Amino acid sequence: MLVIAWKDGDFIPKLHQRNCQIWWAQISDLQPWHFHLLNEEERKKANSFHHAADRARFVIGCVISRLVLGKHLSVSPLQVPIDRMCPVCKLAHGRPQLPDGMPQLSVSHSGEYVVVAFTASAPVGIDIEQITPNIDVMNMATGVLTDTEMMHVMQLPDEKKIAGFLTYWTRKEAVLKATGEGLMISPTHLTVSAPNDAPKLLVFKEKSSLLENTVMMEVQLGFGYIASLAVLNKEITEFQQRNARSLLYFYEEERLPIYKSSER
Numbered sequence: 028m029l030v031i032a033w034k035d036g037d038f039i040p041k042l043h044q045r046n047c048q049i050w051w052a053q054i055s056d057l058q059p060w061h062f063h064l065l066n067e068e069e070r071k072k073a074n075s076f077h078h079a080a081d082r083a084r085f086v087i088g089c090v091i092s093r094l095v096l097g098k099h100l101s102v103s104p105l106q107v108p109i110d111r112m113c114p115v116c117k118l119a120h121g122r123p124q125l126p127d128g129m130p131q132l133s134v135s136h137s138g139e140y141v142v143v144a145f146t147a148s149a150p151v152g153i154d155i156e157q158i159t160p161n162i163d164v165m166n167m168a169t170g171v172l173t174d175t176e177m178m179h180v181m182q183l184p185d186e187k188k189i190a191g192f193l194t195y196w197t198r199k200e201a202v203l204k205a206t207g208e209g210l211m212i213s214p215t216h217l218t219v220s221a222p223n224d225a226p227k228l229l230v231f232k233e234k235s236s237l238l239e240n241t242v243m244m245e246v247q248l249g250f251g252y253i254a255s256l257a258v259l260n261k262e263i264t265e266f267q268q269r270n271a272r273s274l275l276y277f278y279e280e281e282r283l284p285i286y287k288s289s290e291r
Contacts, residue, residue, distance in 0.1 A: 038273060038274065038277075039094075039095055039099075039274070040267060041099075042099050042130060042145060042146070043147060044147045044148065044262070045263055045265055046146075046147075046263065046264075046266065046267060047145065047146050047149075047151060047256070047258055047263050047265070047267070048095070048144070048145045048146075048266075048267045048269065049142065049143075049144050049153070049266060049267065049268045049269070050142070050143050050144075050145070050269050050270075050271040050274070051141065051142040051143075051248055051268070051269075051270060051271060052087050052091060052140075052141050052270070052271040052272055052275055053139045053140060053141070054080055054083035055139070056087060056271070056272050056276070057083040057086060057087055057275075058275060058276065061086050061087070061090045061275070062086065064089070064093050064094070064104050064105060065086065065089055065090075066105065066109075068111065069085075069086075069089050072085065073085055073086050073089075084136040084141050085136075087136075087141045087271075087275070088134040088136055088141050088143060089109075090104075090275065091134075091141065091143045091271050091274070091275070092107070092109060092123060092132055092134060092143055093105070093107050093109070094274055094275075095143070095274075096109075096130060096132065096145070099130055099145070100129070100130070108126060108129075109123045109124070109125060110123070110124055110126070111123055111124075122134075122209065124207075128148070129148075130145055130146060130147055130148065131145070131146045131147075131148060131149060131150055131151050132144065132145050132146075132151065133151045133152045133153045133201075133204050133205070135153050135154045135155045135204075135254070136155065137155045137156050137157045137252065138157035138251075138252065139249070140155055140157075140248055140249060140252055142155050142246065142248065142254060143271075144256055146258060146260075146263065149258050149259060149260035149262075149263055150205045150206065150207065150258070150259040150260070151204075151205055151256070151257070151258045151259075152200070152201040152202060152203065152204030152205030152206070152256070152257045152258075153201055153204065153246065153254065153255070153256045153257075154196070154197040154200035154201045154204060154254065154255055155197065155246070155248065155252055155253070155254035156193045156196060156197055156252070156253050156254075158189055158190055158193060158252065158253060159189075160189070162189045162192070162193075164180065164188050164189060164192045167196075168180065170213060170214070170215060171192075171195070171196060171199070171214045171215065172192070172195055172214075172215070173215055173218050175218065176195055176218065176219075176221075179221045179222070180192050180195070183222070187222075190222070190253060191222040193253040194222035194253050194255070195219060195222065196214075197253050197255035198220075198226050198228075198243065198255045198257070199214040199217050199219055200214070200255070201243065201255040201256055201257035202217060202228055202231070202237075202241065202243075202257040203217070204257070205241075205257045205259050206234070216231065216232040216233075217230060217231050217232075218230035218231075219243075226243035226255055228241045228243060228257070237259060239261065240259060240260060240261050241259055241261070242257070242258045242261055242263050242264075243255065243256065243257050243258075244256050244266060246268065247268075
């Protein structure tokens, strides 16, 4: 089995009730030993991907989740009780979550980037999308944007329409991931602020209580990417954004006793 020894003074800060940690990495940060931190279901899913980039995005999301949560829970990363059961079909391909009373997390990836958000207990959602020129805004906006939101996007200069649409998309997706409903609810049930305005939830049909209790923010990553965060607790006031590259390289097998493999 794998044994992770956390050292005092390492670089995973404590997760407080009022803060949210946002860890990001790139698929080039993938290391061979990362696969040893996956459980059986995660390994099976990783091996099901036909493209190396898809596999890397999934594995890095799992590894960041397990390393950070392992520290917060004071357990081995392999012992972090991540559940991926889909609430609809009961198969293990749903969003990652922990039992009630434990930290909350949300994972997203697109292109070269993987991002994971953590809170001590507040529901959290994060979404990242790569800006690519082949996005058909008019086609994709149907069933996503309200009439008012569509009007705002169409009023943008042509070179900003895709980014404007993806800003709306990531803001809505972040909220829906935080509620745990994902795309089981139509994004048109939500209205969020315009792309040029600070992110804010303005309307949520049948869930108006969330309007005053939802904190949203833009997550700044690399050029050509749009990312948004939503936390369903207005008491969250501190956001820590950290590059996970050092984390992903620091716990390599050769650097004992930080990371070591042993048989029992």
